[in-house]
Amino acid sequence: MNNLKEAIKKADNIVFLTGAGVSVPSGIPDYRSKNGLYAGMSSPEYMLSHTCLTREPEKFYQFVMENMYYPDAVPNLIHTKMAEMESKKNVTIITQNIDGLHEKAGSKKVVNFHGSLYDCYCQKCGMSVPAEDYLKSDIHSECSGIVRPDVVLYEEAIPERAIDQSLEAMRQADLIVIVGTSFRVSPFCNLTDYRNNKARVFAVNKERISLPYPFEMIENDAVKVFAEI
Template sequence: MKKIVVLTGAGMSVESGLKTFRDADGLWENYPVAKVATHEGWEADPTLVTNFYNMLRKKCIGTQPNEGHRLVAKLEEKYDVTVVTQNVDNLHEMAGSSKVIHLHGELMKVCSSRDVDDPRYQITLTPENCEVEPGTKAGDGSLLRPFIVFFGEGVPMISAAAAEAMKADIFIIIGTSLNVYPAAGLVQYVQPGVPIYLIDPKPVSAGANVQQIQKGASEGMKELSALLMK
């Protein structure tokens, strides 16, 4: 079974109505990114940050995967598929994708602020219970914080993502301008000769070996899926 690795960015979830970190003017849902998505912002005002992510989770409840998400999941009928996403939503999982690597964290999780990566203190929230009271402590006594990779922090899952990219027989990029590192560097791990497809409505500077489909996530995946699922 051939292996497909799919790298997705903000454009994947925009059609489902979700805004992201990377929207214009350094704002995220009208909040300065520096205040709600950096370690310094967390240290300065953990209550503001906790309430911001509570608000984001409530906005995400009820959001549904779009056709692009569903078509990515459908590739598993014929291929071994790993999704590597820069998005913090869980729409790929909701659509049925079984192997998803989240580079920038997961909105529906919280964790220890002392050791973000310690699984003992990671909690998965539910749609019915998606808010965290500011000041709530993790099991190690530190404040519970969003399980989000803040700007300036390391990306712990990048090594796993690079290992997947190296094994790809087909590499697909959807909804990312390839400007955000280290995620954008994953294409460098793809073996020579492996087909690379990029779906984005805007032209992206991605090299001569990349086949671009200038459409949104859903329409672009319809076109590519017709080719790959023959």
């Protein structure tokens, strides 16, 4: 932990790569752990697929409403510590999470690699729709089109803008910190292939992760680690 604290102190350009483990302390379950969102489900990938949205929009909407939205969740210490660093460092957060908690904590440079549940739009007319309206109905009051959250579903591609912003941040970073993710989901886990080769890389996760290049592993609860930074 002291090594990470010292590395943050020395770094000018920091990139945090965050996953579901960062939001678990805020009461949002991860996906694949024993108590995660997918536990006991037979076909969760289908429920969150472009096919399901297209063929069975009612089923998709019901699943999303029952399992994905946590509007009362608040940022935890990990989110707030990352946001606080922006006053002294150039910090970019590239997150797999779609819950908007990094923004709620005050972080300004956030790349939502898989989109955000709180950006919604009508598939028929293209108009942006407030998430508060989507939480009440997936039918657009203006044109009766189907509203959807602007998140990357199974079978959909990562937006080019998110990839471009991520690669630019990786090239500039002198410190990369992977937090709360097993770092196995592609293409998110491939971002470090494009890192500045002089950047130090740390990983903070409850379970050890494996990377094909030198890095420093902190196998611990991220809340405990960030409490000491």
